[in-house]
Amino acid sequence: MKYRRLAVCCLVLSLGLTSLAKPGYCQTVGEKIRVIIDTDIAEDIDDLLVTAFALNSQEFEVLAITTVDGNVEARSRVTRQLTKTFGRPEVPVASGYVWSMPLADTPIPEGMYGVTQGELATTEEGLPPASLLKADELIARLAEKYPGEIYLLVLGSYANIGQLLVRYPESAAKLKAIVTSGVFMNPGPLTSGEKTPDWNFRYDPLAAAVIMRSQIPWVITPSTTTRYVGGKSKEEVDRLIRTDSNPHHVSGVPLEDVDRIRATGLATTELLTKAIDLWKKNKPDASDHPHLADLSAFAYVLGGWMTTFRGNVYFTVPPSGVLPGVRLEVDPEGRALIANEISPELGSKLYKLFLDRLLSPPIAENKQ
Numbered sequence: 001m002k003y004r005r006l007a008v009c010c011l012v013l014s015l016g017l018t019s020l021a022k023p024g025y026c027q028t029v030g031e032k033i034r035v036i037i038d039t040d041i042a043e044d045i046d047d048l049l050v051t052a053f054a055l056n057s058q059e060f061e062v063l064a065i066t067t068v069d070g071n072v073e074a075r076s077r078v079t080r081q082l083t084k085t086f087g088r089p090e091v092p093v094a095s096g097y098v099w100s101m102p103l104a105d106t107p108i109p110e111g112m113y114g115v116t117q118g119e120l121a122t123t124e125e126g127l128p129p130a131s132l133l134k135a136d137e138l139i140a141r142l143a144e145k146y147p148g149e150i151y152l153l154v155l156g157s158y159a160n161i162g163q164l165l166v167r168y169p170e171s172a173a174k175l176k177a178i179v180t181s182g183v184f185m186n187p188g189p190l191t192s193g194e195k196t197p198d199w200n201f202r203y204d205p206l207a208a209a210v211i212m213r214s215q216i217p218w219v220i221t222p223s224t225t226t227r228y229v230g231g232k233s234k235e236e237v238d239r240l241i242r243t244d245s246n247p248h249h250v251s252g253v254p255l256e257d258v259d260r261i262r263a264t265g266l267a268t269t270e271l272l273t274k275a276i277d278l279w280k281k282n283k284p285d286a287s288d289h290p291h292l293a294d295l296s297a298f299a300y301v302l303g304g305w306m307t308t309f310r311g312n313v314y315f316t317v318p319p320s321g322v323l324p325g326v327r328l329e330v331d332p333e334g335r336a337l338i339a340n341e342i343s344p345e346l347g348s349k350l351y352k353l354f355l356d357r358l359l360s361p362p363i364a365e366n367k368q
């Protein structure tokens with residue numbers, strides 16, 4: 001099918017700017033942040049690590065996890081292994097769309113199809129049952145149940161959210177906001193102009209255009225938002241990003257902290273260790289340390305970790321095999337709220353919080 005170039009016009013929406021006053025503590029005490037995590041978990045490593053972070057953080061109420069892109073069933077099994085191990089088997093997990101819009105949602109051929117951590121759960125045996133609903137229907141039902149309260153955190157390609165907006169527009173309008181990880185991967189201050197498309201956007205630019213045309217508040221956290229979140233110094237991160245265009249290769253969990261996770265001896269940390277080892281074994285371009293790009297969406301909803309600005313984003317939806325175009329226009333009245341990079345100082349603090357949550361016993365068990 002031939003795609004047409006699509007220029008997207010703007011809608012003005014209001015969404016409060018985040019403040020830098022109190023990182024991670026902007027919510028009222030006792031008030032949980034309701035999130036649905038939409039993820040291509042089990043391919044890159046950050047999805048699994050940041051989902052674990054959310055499951056083990058009192059700040060979040062994870063209402064559901066939905067999988068997207070390619071082998072969504074294998075991703076679902078890995079997700080349910082994760083929720084079970086963290087003592088949260090009741091969290092609904094629903095598979096989503098295999099292909100990007102507007103392709104028909106046919107099954108994938110045999111094989112793992114990009115999934116690197118499928119060995120964590122190769123069969124259904126011992127797993128909590130999957131949701132009987134498809135991802136977009138589950139999200140729609142939850143949006144109806146908690147109108148105006150749910151952040152949909154989109155950590156993979158935008159196919160599920162695009163389908164949700166087309167199939168269940170009235171329910172989707174009840175989401176508090178869509179927070180997408182990705183769209184751009186340009187380091188440094190973001191200014192108006194052509195940008196380098198991120199993978200999550202590349203896989204489904206048509207869905208991105210649908211998001212842009214919706215009236216749901218949209219927050220964009222670019223891939224490089226978390227580049228200073230990790231164990232490397234600012235100077236080292238800056239040097240690496242000059243020589244390597246892949247932001248996933250720049251920062252994240254340093255090897256000594258991978259060893260700490262390995263040595264902690266909990267069922268949860270053993271699962272995380274296995275996932276990291278499988279990712280390194282099965283992903284040819286894995287970096288030497290687990291990256292944390294998708295932590296950006298959680299950092300946004302926690303509040304206080306990053307500054308934001310308003311803008312409009314214009315997309316081209318090219319024929320298959322051609323990179324889509326993406327252009328940002330900074331505009332105080334713009335439709336999207338766009339996150340700046342987390343500073344090195346706050347990145348270091350956020351990383352400590354993240355690691356502490358990963359190394360802690362499951363909070364679900366602590367309640368018993």
Ligand SMILES: [Ca+2]
Nearest residue numbers: 040047155156
């Ligand atoms: Ca991801």
